[in-house]
Amino acid sequence: QWMMLDWKPKRPDMLVDPFGLGRIVQDGMVFRQNFSIRSYEIGADQTASIETLMNHLQETALNHVKSAGLLGDGFGSTPEMSKKNLIWVVTKMQVLVDRYPTWGDVVQVDTWVDSSGKNGMRRDWLVRDCKTGDILTRASSLWVMMNKKTRRLAKIPDEVRVEIEQYFVDSPPVVDEDGRKLPKLDDSKAEYIRTGLTPRWSDLDVNQHVNNVKYIGWILESAPPPIVESHELAGMTLEYRKECNRDSVLQSLTTVLENGIGRLTDSGFIECQHLLRFEDGGEIVKGRTMWRPKFTKRIGGVGQLPAEST
């Protein structure tokens, strides 16, 4: 159903955005930005890393808010939110990657928002190969508001709702919600543990907090090397619980799930469960990742991933 967004390969499309800063398309409801993949955005596999991908999602989200004229003084906050000391925080992120682009590829990222329950917002992304139109990645995320001073979650005030609801696209999520509960992961269950992880200076964003994209790198730090070497990340679900800052010391825990993925075990898929926590035990991010063997020929694309119900 997310096919509602037409894709037409058209070179003139590029020419209206010479600075690569993106623009609004689809009657003002969808924000679109192209990214050429740079040499430093690819890893040992010669493909863009998952962090790169997530960075592109973050960038389009912020530019969407900016180009809608809704950027207050915060990092993605609207003017009314800034007045009330409110910021957006992500609570859940689901990503399905069918193919990772490589150096020199140009990807086109579309993003839009919808409501989620009474006090939440959902933001979706669709990433395409600019040359072929193939869908490379789909992602869906849930956001709520937090008071910047008290660090407590807040309802969406009416003044903010008026600002943002005109941009809500009434459409189902591009990734079906993975509502499966993650079993509790602790030292007794985790097979792989990395301790003593600390933020670097460059991990901090303008809010002096560790940017949520950085958490992914730490989560992958405890993924078993044999899996990381032989498999590629095909999808993940992350639930964000707490924020961390410059002085935090973190632990990353991973366990490989035995029968978590049903029929797909035959095709060599592996599913892992993750926990990123403070040394004193507080949970920062809980997650689930899905891995497919590298160099597997992908038939049928992202539709084969288990989180897809069709």
Added chain:
Amino acid sequence: QWMMLDWKPKRPDMLVDPFGLGRIVQDGMVFRQNFSIRSYEIGADQTASIETLMNHLQETALNHVKSAGLLGDGFGSTPEMSKKNLIWVVTKMQVLVDRYPTWGDVVQVDTWVDSSGKNGMRRDWLVRDCKTGDILTRASSLWVMMNKKTRRLAKIPDEVRVEIEQYFVDSPPVVDEDGRKLPKLDDSKAEYIRTGLTPRWSDLDVNQHVNNVKYIGWILESAPPPIVESHELAGMTLEYRKECNRDSVLQSLTTVLENGIGRLTDSGFIECQHLLRFEDGGEIVKGRTMWRPKFTKRIGGVGQLPAEST
């Protein structure tokens, strides 16, 4: 003298490079590429990090080689180099930063090469603010060839020289060489030491080695927090000695130099000396950094930096 490169602000300039992949200018001798600074490329200061800047330099260097039709199967190697298992390794990098761009700014990076001694190559970069034409950064680097298999340095073979020397621009370096010897730095002298630093997966490049830009992050890890918080990096000289890989465990040492910068101490400049080494003592990178107080009004631009002799 590096002013030989004209700069004219011209918007049509952008339109000939809609994908932002850069192109050759100046009679084929200079490669030019624009970068819009993205939200994830800025740090807690709201400005682009030094790593971002270095990434842009790396990207233009590689695209320069690529667009000259000289990209072999390696990461910046020419076809003749690939045949002979040769790769480029950087031995020295000098960078002077007058101003860091912020989110949404567009910078224009020019790069070109010249010979350096009998068996080396010098690559220079000039980074400008696209809107104003102001020079933001100048950088100069020295490169030699290494045999990929034996990991030993090699002379430039005649076949490779023929490929590359047609691109040599006969011009003095944009940054005067900082030939000052760095005094030996060890545990007894270093005031700040960070131990147990290990590469993350995402630090590896396509050669399965830690990319040299990543070393900068580690070096800054041992810079004293009060300096990092109150000052910004105005310049640095790095000498690369050894490569490291996924399994290396590193130590970062820093000492603040007392009288290293003469008259500039009055203006609040601070100079530091750094060493990145293996736990067993082998030197990876030696470096010198120069810091200026944040929010200082910069009069006269980069010309005031001590490494500039004019």
